[in-house]
Amino acid sequence: MNKPSFKPYRLPAGGWGSAKSVGNILRREGVLASAPLALSRHNKVDGYQCNSCAWVKPASPLPFEYCENGVKAVAWELTAHRCTPEFFAEHTVTELRNWDDYHLEQPGRLTHPLRYDAETDKYVPVSWGHAVEEIARELRAVEDRQKGTVFYSSGRLSNEASYLYQLFARLYGNNNLPDSSNMCHETTSVALPASIGQAVGTVSLDDFAHSDCIMFFGQNPGSNAPRMLHPLQEASQRGVPIITYNPLRERGLERFLNPQSPTEMLTGKATRISSQYHQVKAGGDLAAIAGICKAVLAMHDEAKANGGAAVLDEEFIRDHTHGFESFVDWLRLQSWDELERRSGLHRADMEATALVYGQAKAAVAVYGMGLTQHQAGVETIRMLINLLLMRGNIGRQGAGICPVRGHSNVQGQRTMGVTEKPELFPLDRLGEQFGFEPPREPGYNTVEACEAVLRDEVKAFFMLGGNFVRAIPDHGQMEPAWRKLRLTVNVITKLNRSALLPGEISYILPVIGRLEIDVTENGQQVLSMEDTSACVHGNRGLRKPASPHLISEIRLICELAKKVFEPNPRVRWDDYQRDYAEIRREISHTLPDSFWDYERRMWEPGGFQRDLPAKRREWHTDTKRANIVTPRGLDEDKDMPDVGHDSLRLMTLRSNDQFNTTVYGYDDRFRGINNTRKVVLMNRSDIDRLGLKIGQAVTLRTVAHDGVDRQLGGMLVVAYDVPIGCIGGYYPECNVLLPIWHYAEGSKTPAAKTIPVTVHSEGERVLEPQLEYATG
Template sequence: MAKDDVPGVGPYGGPAGGWGALHAVAKALRGQMAVASDARALLRVNQPQGFDCPGCAWPDPKHTSSFEFCENGAKAVSWEATSKRATPEFFAEHPVSDLWTWSDFALESEGRLTHPLAYDAQTDRFAPIAWDEAFRRIGEALRSLPDPNLAEFYTSGRTSNEAAFLYQLLAREFGTNNFPDCSNMCHEASSVGLPESIGVGKGTVTLEDFDRCDAIFCIGHNPGTNHPRMLTTLRAASKRGVPIVVFNPLRERGLERFAAPQDPIEMATLGSTPIASAYYQLKVGGDVAVLKGMMKALAAADAAALAAGREGVLDHAFIAEHTLGLEPLLADLDATSWPAIEARSGLSRADIEAAADVYAKADRVIVCYGMGVTQHRHGVSNVQQIANLLLLRGNIGREGAGICPLRGHSNVQGDRTVGITEIPTPAFLDRLQAVFGFEPPRAKGHNAVEAVQAICEGRAKALVCLGGNLAVAMSDPAVVFAGLRRLDLAVHVATKLNRSHLLLAKQSFILPCLGRTEMDMQAEGRQSVTVEDSMSVVHASRGGLKPASEHLLSEPAIVAGLAQAALPDSKVDWAWLVADYSRIRDKIEAVFPDFADFNERIRTPGGFRLHVAASEREWRTSTGKANFLIAPGLNEDPAVAGDGVLTLTTIRSHDQFNTTIYGLDDRYRGISGRRDVVFANAQDLAERGLKHGDPVELEAVFDDGRPAPSRIYGGLIVVAHDIARGSLAAYYPEANVLVSLADYDARSGTPSYKSIAVLLRRAGSMGSDAAESFERDL
């Protein structure tokens, strides 16, 4: 069956960006914004006096242009600044039992929430409620908990530094460190792994380092969809001849070629700039094998050079002064065979050695990586192997080189910086106590997986969500949905309706907040908030649009309202803090020394960079050095044996940001109007008697090779795609049904969304009993 014969599936021949991106921006604006002046808000995105894009966390250049936004940034802005409204009349018309049958796309498409809402069980509807009454009831419910650790306080990465700081202050004065956070589900492996390697859980590069590097390695990420503004940076590097080496199971258009919409020549000539100089399609889960293979090749080349009396390939002076653990690493590499590396990675020794040669010939190297590296059951170890590779040639702590974790949400890094963590350090808690005068809890709290497990087991009774769509983002929805329905209290601070809001507790509330694009007026006047990008630069964000409703409150104001209701004897003057956000920033500065002169420094266009010790070769590890750390074996997840087992990775479509679905197209992969697809290698299909366009289903496989009939994903068509042998890909979050809540990295708590052992077969092959059981679970 030809691709053109499958509805909604066809080839896409254009580059990333270009006219296709401009057309998509125009379509998004037409579909969401009714007022031309609101559409002009795009001209204020990522500008010094404007607002930070609510999309990805890629940093802003020091010298901004008139159009500092990308296609998906425009979608994010139009999605938030939409003219559509979900009013009380809408909720009066639709009972929750009806809304539950809607798609996630349809729920959010109703537009902005306009009033605070409380669920009424008698009518099965959300009804408007006054803010004071909502706060009173929520505060009463929280105070009635016999133990503060029965409450979970979830945070979305779009939350500003000011709101996040107040939120952690509320929860800690309430008495818990239960801070499940969206970062737990994406880059927590970086936050846990990198401190052990280099002493800091953040990237070490700046945007300017990309102007000075000699090679870039891209591992396990897709910038064309997930952080498109990065393409401008990669394009500039490519144009000056920098080799860009890509390791990714799928061919992704944004890593192949890019047409800059701001370049009149490329647009007029329909030209584009090649991105990858070498593109290696490793198997899903083959990253550690590749990294070990490259390090093994470097070690061999170094030994040969030294034996011949030449200068070594490794940076021995740097290693001697700054690191520990080289000899055990070399011994591990020596014990790892090339046949094993080739089998696990899906690449040839020659290809891996060629990539290592590019690395060895470059004086300054940056390695960028995404969730294709972190979302595995050994994600922490995966990240540490990237650090090892960079340390071998001194590529951390110098200009034009370093490690670059690619964060998703615009402030997912910042909310952690200002205290959203379930594992607070004693020093931080001591400063918090000194500044605010209460004794904060000292015990470790819950991360996202632990919080959901506690909810499902009845060890947590209240959930407060500052943004996000926790239930849909989490793995194992059949289990998670049932657990959240047993809560006593569920509170959701949100701009739009999503499925998590429909998982009803004994008391459920939806509290609508201002978006990043909207003007925030408080008692002392118009306010700005701050965010931290993925390269540790903190800058101001100032919305300018009229709020979607006069009944909206800002996130800091909502947190303060909750705190005043839940903590009647609070040590904190919440109203005073919220009246002027500079007062919140003064308190952040008092608790976190790296924020010295906070209010003064954010007045500088572009903001300021926080101190990243490893960037200065200051190693805040337990040894005082950067550490080479060994990954046992080559498996990023448990090896699953069995006939026909394939490994599936979840992916985002081009019309998507995390769990938010902007539309049903995935332009660069040739998909339009649908999401019910699984991408597969044509040879893998032929071996199973399948062909492109066939109806199929997926069944997860336990670690011991047994099928898991309670985790089946059906109703799919299979699409023959340019993907590595033995690998499959399907859309997140729908494919989360295949991931058990127990499938996560024990060290970081990150679910293993990127490596799921499955069986692929023609639809209808599973037994009727299993199918019925699966339907009942959902």
């Protein structure tokens, strides 16, 4: 690899930089000639849904309805490279554990089922029949099924596979169904139901076209959901104010040059995205939103005192909300000094937002993991809902709450019942439908599953997709504990680090991808997914599977179920395996309110939206109203010591060349970082105050008093435009610094956006001093 370098990136998001990046990955994966045909069906009505982020699949798609990261995900799946048994014959697991995330996935698509051989420390090929038989035998042998077995899944699963997976787990006897949403938007699933009575947002794509104010909190569309930049560009060009609260100045929220516009590409004329950009302190969003609410209330008081029109929607508050008076009393008690200190902003910043918001007729609030991954994440999202409810911005065209989900079908998995919370799925109906008594005891979420592994209670861990051990916190504690498991099953398409931490019995089971043709004895099958706006779409594969030895996730679940369970005439595994429409019929029986006429509606342009009561101002809450929740305070991280003179708040970040734990390369174009991921982004004031130098190698250590030394060395100091007292480093590398017990109260989402750390010099300068800021 070339020497690490840092050079500020002055160009907008999109543009020729995006085009070059797309060309590079298509060439590298050997699909430069074949990928364009696949991309022509990307996010199209009769095509496939993007296997990257969960952004909306529109009813009227663009000719090229994909973004830079979508192309990377397609190239990653359709790669010409193959990871065959010969590869594993040449490398021991111990050797491969020393490879980084990028190089582990570069050998390409896995081609055969594999079993770990402890004697040779290698994975060796086995038959599917042998794998299913032994895994079933081990699952049947677990004595305590409630505590001893975990069924994890990533957001790549289809609705059909997710539904069968949760049915499998509950027939087995537990609700241990953690999934990737536990690590990102579980906070949303806790906060929204208490406030508005549903676990998903209320905004559709059409709302962006009718909004006259869009607010962003802790979400970076330029890297995480680039197709979102198209409706934002259209809004900006209409003169809609877009107000951003984010610690880092992200290029996608500053300027965008549409790669699909020949005029823009030739002229280089970019669109301004954010009209206001406030660099809130990491963990300061709760105070910042409270400050906006306080300023809106003050505007209302002044208008009423002067005989003007009300700023608050008094009729909506009266008829649809509960708790408003208590919240107002609390707001009046908050001092601006405290709000400024905790948010890291000036009062004028929050008042400027309130002025624009208070004049808007319909406002959308967008947020991502910058809000969810804090200890006070649940209260922060409820505060954001409070802000919307003050002016009636729920259940109105052009307005609403918009959590942006990351993985492509993570929201659909939850809809299908992949949840550790039995109260979130109609178990009575499920039990009646399939003739069994579903377990009612809450299962493990991600954090609880990790805690159970550390207690040596878990014997079998089945991973249907994902890279669980790499994605979770506290690598230093978790990786040794993982090796003690009796059974680990990795259902994946490419090699990852989780598979290199085998238990006593460990399997790698490769499956066909979303873009590949899934053929059963009944012919080609189709699947369905749900996007971040709760719209459900059909998915039709179009490429031949990477290997004739691959099977579908649905076939795997069905074959395994037939070996684990006694025959049950109501659970027709053979029928489900032959015809996926039979699974959709079962789904429509379990969830009739949303999935009626499923087979037809999933092919409608734009899909069909699930039933969203809050969108029509029907509140399925304890009070039967929208709850304006008064927070307990503005404390951000009660578990850990206050950040002082020597300690800083670490935020974990994704690079532009990354999707979750998948690393496409070592360049982070928008931040101007090249050929490395071992960097720590710091404010120049903090660098000087701590006696460090730009380009110097440092070690980060977690500030905690639990007796565990969590540290990460070899990190290169990069001066960056980040608030004083805050630093940034890449996920998942920095997960080693995140204690398993540091999570959002109420949701147990790992609090990865505020980790108190200290920075220690290693005395070595690796990077030459360069320009300091990647903005301009």
